[in-house]
Amino acid sequence: MMESRMTRNCHVRFGERYEETHQSQDWKVRFVPTPLSPLLANVALHGLETMLNEYAVTIDYRNCYGRQESQKNKIKSLNFIRYADDFLVLHRDSTVVHRCRDLISEWLNGMGLQLKPSKTRITHTLNPELSEDGLAGFDFLGHHIQQFPVGKHNCAIEPQNKKPLGFRTLITPSKDACKNHQLELKRVVRKHKYSHQARLINELNPIIRGWTNYYQFSDAQSVGELTRQDHLLFEKLRAWGRHKCKGKLKKAYEKYWTKIGNNNWVFATRQENANPLRLLTHTEFGSSSTKYVKVKGEDSPFNGKLVYWSTRMGRNPDMPSRKASLLKRQKGVCPWCCLHFREGDILEEDHVLARALGGKDRYDNLQLLHGHCHDAKTALDLSYIRENSLKKHLKQINKELDKFNWFWKDDILCIQGKSRGREFH
Numbered sequence: 001m002m003e004s005r006m007t008r009n010c011h012v013r014f015g016e017r018y019e020e021t022h023q024s025q026d027w028k029v030r031f032v033p034t035p036l037s038p039l040l041a042n043v044a045l046h047g048l049e050t051m052l053n054e055y056a057v058t059i060d061y062r063n064c065y066g067r068q069e070s071q072k073n074k075i076k077s078l079n080f081i082r083y084a085d086d087f088l089v090l091h092r093d094s095t096v097v098h099r100c101r102d103l104i105s106e107w108l109n110g111m112g113l114q115l116k117p118s119k120t121r122i123t124h125t126l127n128p129e130l131s132e133d134g135l136a137g138f139d140f141l142g143h144h145i146q147q148f149p150v151g152k153h154n155c156a157i158e159p160q161n162k163k164p165l166g167f168r169t170l171i172t173p174s175k176d177a178c179k180n181h182q183l184e185l186k187r188v189v190r191k192h193k194y195s196h197q198a199r200l201i202n203e204l205n206p207i208i209r210g211w212t213n214y215y216q217f218s219d220a221q222s223v224g225e226l227t228r229q230d231h232l233l234f235e236k237l238r239a240w241g242r243h244k245c246k247g248k249l250k251k252a253y254e255k256y257w258t259k260i261g262n263n264n265w266v267f268a269t270r271q272e273n274a275n276p277l278r279l280l281t282h283t284e285f286g287s288s289s290t291k292y293v294k295v296k297g298e299d300s301p302f303n304g305k306l307v308y309w310s311t312r313m314g315r316n317p318d319m320p321s322r323k324a325s326l327l328k329r330q331k332g333v334c335p336w337c338c339l340h341f342r343e344g345d346i347l348e349e350d351h352v353l354a355r356a357l358g359g360k361d362r363y364d365n366l367q368l369l370h371g372h373c374h375d376a377k378t379a380l381d382l383s384y385i386r387e388n389s390l391k392k393h394l395k396q397i398n399k400e401l402d403k404f405n406w407f408w409k410d411d412i413l414c415i416q417g418k419s420r421g422r423e424f425h
C-alpha cells in the first residue's frame with residue numbers, strides 16, 4: 001500500500017471533518033452530511049494539494065550528507081492524501097507538519113471553513129510518546145494504520161543505506177469499524193429472531209461479503225481480526241439457535257449446524273436432495289495489505305486509459321463488459337503472444353476451442369487476443385477444422401466400403417459382390 005514512503009515518515013492527520021462556521025444569532029450551522037457533501041468537499045478542497053506542493057519546495061529538507069534535497073524530492077517527501085473531506089498530511093519532520101496545519105487553517109479560513117480541533121490529530125505512527133495524545137497510529141477511512149517494532153529479520157530493508165527498518169506497518173480495520181460491523185450483524189440476527197434460518201442467512205451473507213471485500217487490502221487476516229469476527233458472529237448465532245430450540249443447545253447444534261467438507265461447524269440449512277444454503281465466513285475471503293497495487297501518478301478512470309482501468313477493475317463504462325472482465329481475468333496479457341495489451345491495440349474475443357470444433361460460447365471458453373494474434377489463431381483453427389472434416393468424410397467412406405467386399409487391382413478399387421447369383425467385378 002502506501003508503505004514504502006510511509007514507513008519512513010512521521011504521520012499526521014488532521015481535518016477529518018470540518019464545520020461550517022456561519023454564525024447567526026448564536027446558532028452554529030453544523031456540518032450535516034448530504035449526498036452532495038463529498039462532491040462539495042471535492043470542489044472546495046481542490047487546490048489544497050497545489051498549495052501544499054508550493055510550500056513543500058521551500059522546506060528545509062536535507063539528505064544524509066547535509067545537502068539540501070532537490071525540489072522534486074522535497075515535494076515527494078510531503079504526502080497529502082485526501083478522500084472527500086477527510087485528509088492526511090505525512091512527513092518525517094514534525095515541524096513541517098505543524099506548519100502545514102497552520103497553512104491549511106489559513107487556507108480554509110479564506111473560504112469560511114475551519115479545521116475541527118477535536119477531529120484533528122498530530123501523531124507519530126511508531127512512537128506513542130511523540131504523538132499529541134499519546135497514541136501511536138491513526139484511523140483513515142475505517143482503517144487503522146500503525147507501525148510496530150519488530151526484529152531485523154521481520155522487517156523491510158531501507159533502500160538507501162541497506163539497513164533494516166526495525167518496524168513493520170500494519171493496516172487493520174479500525175476499532176470503530178469492527179464494532180459497527182458487529183452491531184449491524186447483531187441487528188440482523190435480532191430482526192430474524194422468529195424467522196426461518198434461510199432468511200437469516202440470506203440477509204447476513206451480503207453484509208459479510210461486503211465488509212470483507214472492503215478490507216481485502218488490509219492485514220485483517222494476519223492479525224486475526226477475521227477469525228475474531230467469525231467467533232463473535234458464532235456467539236450471536238448460538239444464542240439465536242438456543243432461543244429457537246427453547247433453550248436446548250444440543251438440539252440447536254444438530255438442527256442448524258452441519259458438516260460440509262472438512263468443516264464440522266457450518267451454519268447451513270438442511271435440505272434433502274438440494275444444495276444447502278450456507279453462511280459465509282469472514283476468513284474464507286482472506287486479505288493482505290501487499291496485494292494492493294497503487295494507482296500510478298494522477299491516473300483516474302476518466303482519463304481515457306481504457307485497457308489499464310479495465311484490467312484493474314474488470315469494468316469500464318467505455319468498454320464492453322465481456323471484454324473488460326476478460327482483460328481482468330487475463331491480467332492484461334494476450335495469451336497468444338504473451339505480451340501486454342497497450343492502449344489503442346485492437347482487442348478481439350476468441351473461442352479457445354473453436355465453435356466449429358464443438359467449443360461453447362461461454363466465459364470459460366473465451367479469451368481476448370490482439371487483432372493480429374486472433375488472425376494467426378483463426379488460421380490454425382481453420383486447418384484443424386479442415387483436417388477434422390476430411391477425417392470425418394474418410395471415416396464415412398470407410399464405413400460405406402466395409403459393407404462390401406473390396407480389393408485393389410492395378411491401383412483401382414474394385415468391389416466384389418454378388419448380384420442375381422452371378423459374380424461381378
Ligand SMILES: [Zn+2]
Nearest residue numbers: 334337370373
Ligand atoms: Zn497478442
